[in-house]
Amino acid sequence: MTLPAPLLDIENLEVTFRTEENSVTPVRGVSLRVDAGRTTALVGESGSGKSVTSLAVMGLLPRPAGSISAGAIRFRMKSGETSNLASLAPDVMQRLRGSEIAMIFQEPMTSLNPVLTVGEQIAEQVRYHTGMNASAAMRRAEEMLGLVEIPDAVRRATEYPHQMSGGMRQRVMIALAMSCNPRLLIADEPTTALDVTIQAQILALIDRLRKEHEMGVLFITHNLGVVAEVADDVTVMYAGEVVESADVRTLFRNPRHPYTQALINCLPARALPGADGRRVVRSIPGAVASAAGVSGCKFAPRCAHTLAACHVSHPALETIDGGQTIRCCRWRDL
Amino acid sequence: MDFTALRLFLKRLFKRKLVLFAAIVLALVVILAIAAPWVAPFSPTGMKVSQRLRPPSMVNWFGTDEFGRDILSRVIYGGRASLGIGMAVVLASMIAGTTLGLLAGYFRALDNIIMRIVDAMMSLPDILLAIFLVAVLGASAGNVVLALTIVYTPRVTRVVRGSTLVVRELPFVEAAHVLGVSTWRILSVHILLNVASPILVQATFIFAYAVLAEAGLSFLGTGVPPEIPTWGTMIATGQQYADQAVWLVLFPGLAIVFSALSLQLVGDGLRDMLDPKLRKAL
Amino acid sequence: MSDPKLVQIRGLTKHFGKAPALVHAVDDVSFDIARGEVVGLVGESGSGKSTIGRLILRALDLTAGTVEFHGREIGKLSQREIRPFRRRMQMVFQDPFASLNPRLRIKDIIGEALDAHGLAQGAARERRIGELLEIVGLQADHAARFPHEFSGGQRQRVGIARALAVEPDLIVADEPVSALDVSVQAQVLNLLQDLRQRFGMAMLFISHDLDVIELMCDRIVVLYLGRVMEAGPADVVSRHPRHPYTKALLAASPRPDPDARHTRDLLKGDIPSPLSPPSGCVFRTRCPLADAACAKAVPMMRNAGPDHYFACIHATETTSPEHVR
Numbered sequence: 001m002t003l004p005a006p007l008l009d010i011e012n013l014e015v016t017f018r019t020e021e022n023s024v025t026p027v028r029g030v031s032l033r034v035d036a037g038r039t040t041a042l043v044g045e046s047g048s049g050k051s052v053t054s055l056a057v058m059g060l061l062p063r064p065a066g067s068i069s070a071g072a073i074r075f076r077m078k079s080g081e082t083s084n085l086a087s088l089a090p091d092v093m094q095r096l097r098g099s100e101i102a103m104i105f106q107e108p109m110t111s112l113n114p115v116l117t118v119g120e121q122i123a124e125q126v127r128y129h130t131g132m133n134a135s136a137a138m139r140r141a142e143e144m145l146g147l148v149e150i151p152d153a154v155r156r157a158t159e160y161p162h163q164m165s166g167g168m169r170q171r172v173m174i175a176l177a178m179s180c181n182p183r184l185l186i187a188d189e190p191t192t193a194l195d196v197t198i199q200a201q202i203l204a205l206i207d208r209l210r211k212e213h214e215m216g217v218l219f220i221t222h223n224l225g226v227v228a229e230v231a232d233d234v235t236v237m238y239a240g241e242v243v244e245s246a247d248v249r250t251l252f253r254n255p256r257h258p259y260t261q262a263l264i265n266c267l268p269a270r271a272l273p274g275a276d277g278r279r280v281v282r283s284i285p286g287a288v289a290s291a292a293g294v295s296g297c298k299f300a301p302r303c304a305h306t307l308a309a310c311h312v313s314h315p316a317l318e319t320i321d322g323g324q325t326i327r328c329c330r331w332r333d334l
Numbered sequence: 335m336d337f338t339a340l341r342l343f344l345k346r347l348f349k350r351k352l353v354l355f356a357a358i359v360l361a362l363v364v365i366l367a368i369a370a371p372w373v374a375p376f377s378p379t380g381m382k383v384s385q386r387l388r389p390p391s392m393v394n395w396f397g398t399d400e401f402g403r404d405i406l407s408r409v410i411y412g413g414r415a416s417l418g419i420g421m422a423v424v425l426a427s428m429i430a431g432t433t434l435g436l437l438a439g440y441f442r443a444l445d446n447i448i449m450r451i452v453d454a455m456m457s458l459p460d461i462l463l464a465i466f467l468v469a470v471l472g473a474s475a476g477n478v479v480l481a482l483t484i485v486y487t488p489r490v491t492r493v494v495r496g497s498t499l500v501v502r503e504l505p506f507v508e509a510a511h512v513l514g515v516s517t518w519r520i521l522s523v524h525i526l527l528n529v530a531s532p533i534l535v536q537a538t539f540i541f542a543y544a545v546l547a548e549a550g551l552s553f554l555g556t557g558v559p560p561e562i563p564t565w566g567t568m569i570a571t572g573q574q575y576a577d578q579a580v581w582l583v584l585f586p587g588l589a590i591v592f593s594a595l596s597l598q599l600v601g602d603g604l605r606d607m608l609d610p611k612l613r614k615a616l
Numbered sequence: 617m618s619d620p621k622l623v624q625i626r627g628l629t630k631h632f633g634k635a636p637a638l639v640h641a642v643d644d645v646s647f648d649i650a651r652g653e654v655v656g657l658v659g660e661s662g663s664g665k666s667t668i669g670r671l672i673l674r675a676l677d678l679t680a681g682t683v684e685f686h687g688r689e690i691g692k693l694s695q696r697e698i699r700p701f702r703r704r705m706q707m708v709f710q711d712p713f714a715s716l717n718p719r720l721r722i723k724d725i726i727g728e729a730l731d732a733h734g735l736a737q738g739a740a741r742e743r744r745i746g747e748l749l750e751i752v753g754l755q756a757d758h759a760a761r762f763p764h765e766f767s768g769g770q771r772q773r774v775g776i777a778r779a780l781a782v783e784p785d786l787i788v789a790d791e792p793v794s795a796l797d798v799s800v801q802a803q804v805l806n807l808l809q810d811l812r813q814r815f816g817m818a819m820l821f822i823s824h825d826l827d828v829i830e831l832m833c834d835r836i837v838v839l840y841l842g843r844v845m846e847a848g849p850a851d852v853v854s855r856h857p858r859h860p861y862t863k864a865l866l867a868a869s870p871r872p873d874p875d876a877r878h879t880r881d882l883l884k885g886d887i888p889s890p891l892s893p894p895s896g897c898v899f900r901t902r903c904p905l906a907d908a909a910c911a912k913a914v915p916m917m918r919n920a921g922p923d924h925y926f927a928c929i930h931a932t933e934t935t936s937p938e939h940v941r
Contacts, residue, residue, distance in 0.1 A: 045797035165886045195660035196824065197883045197902075200868035204882060222798060225827075225870030229877060248874045266802035267872050268827040278809060279831055283802030287767045505715035509778065512673050514702030514732040527719040 006033040007076050007216040008057065008184055013086075014070035015049075015056050025069065026052045030242050031317060031325070032235040034184060036076075039210060039217040041231035041248070043224065043263075047288045049240035050220050054186050057085060057218070058103055059093035075101070078183060099129045102177035106189040108169035112161040118145070118172045119157025122179050129180045144175040148205060167198035171205065178209060185210070188220045203230055224267060228252060236260050239291035239298040242317060246324040256326045258334065259284075259299045297329065305330055356599035363593050367413030376404035378411040378563050387579045397581040399572060405581060408563045409589050415564040416545050417593065419479055423544035424537050426483040431490020432533060436521050438491065439498025449495065452488040460485050460543070461550050468556045475558050482547055486540045493536050497529035504528075538601035542594035549590075565590050620687050622785060622818050623649040623672060627681035630667050630842075639890045641667045643842040644681070644914075649786065654812065654819040656833030656850065658826055658865070662890050664842035665822045669788040672820065673705055674698045686785075703733045706779035710791035712771035716763040722749070722774055723759035729781035748777040753807060769800035776807065780815070788820045793828065805832065826869045830854045835923070838862045841890055841898040844917075848924030858918075858926040861899045897928070905930040 015027040027049040034040040044050040055061050056068055057075075073085040077100055085093065097103075105111050113121055122141035126132055132140065138157070145153035148171040161169055170190060177185055187206060191199035207230060210217050219230055227234055228248065235245040236257065244257040255261045264270060265282040274280035284302050291298040300310040307330065315329040328334070366373055376394075382402035390397045396405035438448040455463065467481035501507065502525060510520050549566020551557030553573075558564050560571070565586040572582030630642040642664040649655045657665040670676045672683055674690060683691040690701055709715035716725055726745050730736045736744045746756030752773040763771055772792065779787055789808065793801040805828065812819060821832050829836055829850070836853045838846040838861065846859040857863045864883045883902045888894055897915050900906035909929060917925045 045799060167886055195887065196826075196868045196870075197660060197864060198886070199870075200882050203870075223870065224798070224872045228872045228874045229870040231874075252872065252874050263798060264872065266799050268802075268805065268825070268831040269872055271831050278813075280809065281802040281805050281831065283806055284799035285803070287769060287800060288797065505709045505711055506717040508675055509707065509709060509715055509775070510717075510728065512675055512702060512705075512707045513729045513778070513782070514699045515728055516732070519728075523720070524717050528717070 004036075005076060005082065007036045008032075008034040008218065009074040010053070010057070010071070011074070012071040013053065013056060013068065013073065015052050015061065015066060016069040017062075017066045019065060025240065027056065027240045028070075029317060029327075030071070030237070030240075032242060032245060033233075034216040034218050035233075036183065036216050037210065037214045038232040039207075039219050039230050040233045040235060041219045041221060041227040042235050042237060043221060043227055044237035045222055045263075045288055047239065047291075048237040050237050051188055052240075053237070054103070054188050054218065054220055058097060058101060058186060059085060059088065059090065060097075060103075075184070095129075098125060098177075098182070099180045100182055101184045101186065102180070102182040103186040103188065104170070104173045104177050104190045106192050108166070108173040109161060111173060112169065112176075114161055117158050117160055118164070118175075122157075122172075122176050125176055126179050140179065141175075144179050145172070147178060147209075148172070148175045150175070165198075166194055167201065170194065170202055174202075174205065174209070178213070181213065182215065184216045184218065186218045186220070189222070190219075191226065192221070192223070199226075206230070224264060225269075236263070239288060239294075241298060241327060242325070243299065243327045244325065246322075250322065250324055256320070256324065256331050256334070257299075257328050258303045258305050258330075262302075262304070297327075305334055353599055353603035356596035357603070359592055359596040360600055363413055363589070363596075364417065366410050367417050370411045370414055374404075374407035374410045376407040378403065378408045379561070380404070387575065387582075389579070390581055396585040397579065399568075399579075399582055400575055405568075405585055408568060409565070409585050412563040412565045412568055412586060413589065413593075415475065415558060415562050416548060416566060416590070419475060419482070419548050419558070419564070420541045420544040420593075422479045423482040423486060424541045426479065427486040427490050427540055428533060428537055430483065431487045432494050432526070432529075434487065435491040435494025436498055436525060436529075439495040440502055440517075440521055440525065445495070448491065452491050455484075455488045456492070461547060464547055464551055465554060465556050468551060473556055473559060475562070478548055478551060478557050481551075482544050485547070486543065489540065490533065490536055493532050494529055497532050498525055501525050501528045534601050538594075538598040541597050542590075545590055545594065621648040621684070622651045622653070622686065623820075624684040625668075625672065625681065626684075628668065628671055628678060628683065629680040630664070630671055630676065631679045637891065640842050640893050641890060642671065643893075645837075645839070645842070645844050646681075647837050647844065647847055649818050649820060651785070652812075652816045652818050653835065654821055654833045656829035656836045657820060657822045657839060658824065658829045658836060659839035660824060660865075660887060662841055662887050663839040664890075665824075665839050666790050667842075668839075669707070669790050669820055669822050672786075673707055673788055674701075675707075703782045704784055705786040705788070706782060706784040708772075708775050708779050708787060708789040708792045711795055712768045712775060713763075713795075715775050716771055718763055720762075721759065722761055722763070725763070725774065726759075726778050726781055729778050733782055735782065744781070748781055749774075751780065751811070752777045753803075767800075768796050769803055772796060772800075772804050773807065776804075776811070780811065783815070784817055786818045786820065788822070790822045791824070792821075794823065794825065801828075808832065826854065826866060838865065841888065841893050843898055843914075844925075844927060845899065846924075846926040848920070848926075849922075852921065852924050858920045858924075858931050859899075859928050860903050860905050860931055862926070864902075 010030060010032050013027060013030040014025055016023050016025050030053050032040060042050045057073055061067060068086045071086065074082050075085050076082045119138055119141045122144055123137035126137040126140045142153050142157050145157055150156050150168060150171050191202050194202060206217065209215065221227060231248045234248050234251045236243050238259050244260045255264055262284045266284055268281055271279035271281045286302040294301060296311040296313055297315055300306045309329060315327050317325050317327045319325050380403060385398050385402035386400055388394055388398040394404050396409060399405055434448050438445045464481045464485050467484055468477055471477040471480060507520060507524050510524050548557055548564060549569055552564060552567040553570030558567060560567055568586040569583045575582050626646045628642055628645040632639040632641055645668060657668060659665045671678050678691050681691065682689055685701060690698060723745050726748055727741055730741055730744060745759050749756055749758055754770060754773055793804050796804060821829065823829050833850045835848065836850050837844055840861050845861045846853060846857065853862060857866055885902050888901055894901050896911040896913055900910035915927045915929045917927050920926055
């Protein structure tokens with residue numbers, strides 16, 4: 001583990017959504033860190049709260065329903081000072097987005113403006129954050145398209161998003177994100193909609209940019225294969241909570257939380273030979289929805305090692321050897 | 335917390351109350367129209383020249399018209415023809431339009447033929463087409479219904495076709511096809527059930543349009559014969575006295591507005607109840 | 617290969633649209649499915665894998681080629697003539713939400729399959745629906761519910777029950793788990809394995825996920841831009857691929873093992889548009905082995921071992937054909 005202060009340090013984050021009927025907390029007790037020049041993968045299934053966490057960091061929770069109700073998001077800026085993103089005013093946060101923290105999404109088509117050329121969109125972003133003049137900004141845009149390995153960048157800058165393939169559009173999104181040299185890149189399922197051969201290209205691209213720009217990456221995904229491929233550190237979420245975090249090798253070799261273990265085991269690649277010679281995947285019974293209204297351990301209704309105590313007391317996130325953290329009252333005896 | 339809960343409660347209550355209220359108004363209008371001979375205080379055609387153009391009073395609640403006829407009684411009787419024609423047009427154009435729309439949306443071969451005719455008809459102004467049709471068919475209540483059905487069927491066809499084009503591409507339609515489910519059942523169950531909401535919404539509009547169009551036709555003398563009171567004929571003939579006796583057009587006008595509005599509200603409520611997801615939430 | 621195949625497709629071709637916007641979705645694809653066998657179709661977008669499934673089921677009409685089912689050519693039958701065959705072949709869909717009519721109760725969704733072929737009426741129909749729900753791991757009293765009351769995994773089970781209702785010999789499963797969460801994916805994969813064991817039906821398993829394909833299938837057919845690149849036994853193709861595309865696909869698939877991370881030879885560029893597929897070998901624009909000869913002719917299928925074929929004129933690396941898992 002690196003000693004210097006982390007780039008992003010989320011501590012005990014809680015997000016509350018108030019609707020007219022009631023209020024829900026899709027995220028609580030989330031602590032995670034991203035170091036400069038490293039990739040932290042945030043893994044979870046649907047309903048785990050991983051995307052809400054990333055929106056909280058970006059200050060993009062839908063207002064007025066969503067708000068950060070507890071915890072801190074400490075972020076070390078280019079200037080070296082650290083500020084708590086959870087308490088920043090919206091207009092300050094707006095300046096930070098793009099210049100300090102940038103985000104890419106699963107479906108680039110919906111994040112790109114269909115009536116502007118991709119060059120114009122990047123140039124506009126550059127001008128907003130740097131005040132560059134139009135022609136310089138356009139040259140910067142072309143340079144960025146080259147940076148994300150789009151061939152023939154000068155010509156492609158004049159194309160509209162719909163003229164490009166899914167992989168090319170994701171490259172444009174990355175160019176847009178990189179245009180102001182952010183310190184932190186949040187990538188929310190950036191390759192989920194892409195074919196595997198294209199996914200491999202995009203993963204390699206993000207990895208190269210991270211190394212070259214000493215950038216921190218928060219990589220949100222449900223795909224453990226992708227995690228093993230890109231992550232340095234991994235944080236696993238279940239039903240709105242962090243249940244385990246560790247460096248990637250420890251997590252895959254020695255997962256401590258029953259959910260992490262089960263999640264890794266239910267991958268088809270980890271199938272075991274069954275009785276009849278066929279291979280069988282080990283599955284987790286039930287569905288995530290079973291965690292709703294659980295007062296004890298959220299995973300208890302689906303866990304193979306549940307004791308009576310698990311249903312009663314809600315375990316805290318404990319730090320164990322080597323910086324690994326775990327939220328399970330039975331981790332010592334499992 | 336308590337405050338939000340209360341607000342939500344009131345909001346829901348109000349929402350459902352409004353639908354309930356609209357249903358009651360609509361039911362009342364329909365019952366009054368059906369029970370006209372028993373509830374109307376006067377004969378709708380009984381003229382009293384000495385009582386002409388009287389403002390609303392204890393005797394004539396809605397006043398009297400240029401021939402001294404009681405407007406309340408005429409509004410109640412007028413509901414029979416107006417609502418009857420409106421309903422008949424809605425029913426007929428729904429059946430014809432839904433059938434044509436389903437066929438056009440589902441069978442590509444029919445799409446071109448049906449939609450070109452629909453487009454051609456929709457390019458003509460509604461009222462002109464209706465006047466032409468009634469002129470050809472002859473002025474009678476039945477022919478007004480027929481003419482207005484022909485005028486409004488293309489609208490329904492278009493809406494149904496559009497929705498059908500969307501629904502037919504959904505996997506559950508393909509699943510039914512692969513199962514060997516008959517085309518008839520795919521159309522009448524899988525597609526029709528899922529295009530019902532826009533059809534219902536369209537029905538409420540057409541009801542209002544039909545009542546108004548009937549009035550327009552009657553006004554131009556190509557609609558219902560003037561001896562039958564309808565809200566439309568009442569407004570049409572009352573118009574020339576509007577500056578001195580506004581009640582001549584006000585009360586039949588209100589009758590149209592209330593009926594059309596409550597029908598739309600009921601339609602909205604119906605749509606919510608037909609949607610299984612919303613039904614659970616309510 | 618002496619026993620008659622359940623499905624035998626030859627020269628299967630499907631074009632959509634008209635020139636100049638003619639899409640070559642499937643081009644000259646041939647393979648067999650034996651009784652009780654699970655064949656996996658793997659490929660990226662534009663590979664034509666879903667189209668092939670739909671052509672076999674005759675949910676789409678073929679442009680050219682033949683489909684034999686139980687030894688009978690069904691590729692040219694009219695929709696009326698095909699109806700009796702629908703009892704013998706069924707489909708499971710990718711999207712567990714859109715594949716069930718939201719307005720119908722579960723019993724009507726499953727019952728429809730029984731009604732379409734007159735399989736059960738009245739109390740027997742009721743019983744059969746309950747039985748089918750229990751077979752797929754749901755409860756008989758779920759029958760009165762609507763689809764939106766279920767989770768994605770449960771809906772997928774309903775979709776499977778619907779397909780099973782007619783006791784088919786073949787199920788085309790089009791990406792049946794790719795819309796599901798990992799933990800739920802495993803449940804559905806195991807269910808499909810169990811059902812196959814129990815009822816012995818054959819499956820055409822369509823997926824973009826090589827791990828899933830390798831787990832579920834006896835044989836794999838690798839597709840690229842509507843053409844077969846390689847076909848063979850699942851373990852042989854995934855461990856000793858011969859075609860450069862299969863190799864690239866395997867290399868690009870993320871492995872859940874951080875120690876297996878390696879600098880790999882990534883495929884360059886994008887998948888070409890099926891509107892204008894490259895001449896000769898369709899893979900040549902991205903292939904590391906490509907040269908001028910690849911543009912001249914569509915490569916012939918070459919034999920690489922028992923039941924193992926690939927379409928490349930350059931791949932020469934040999935493997936021990938007696939390799940066993």
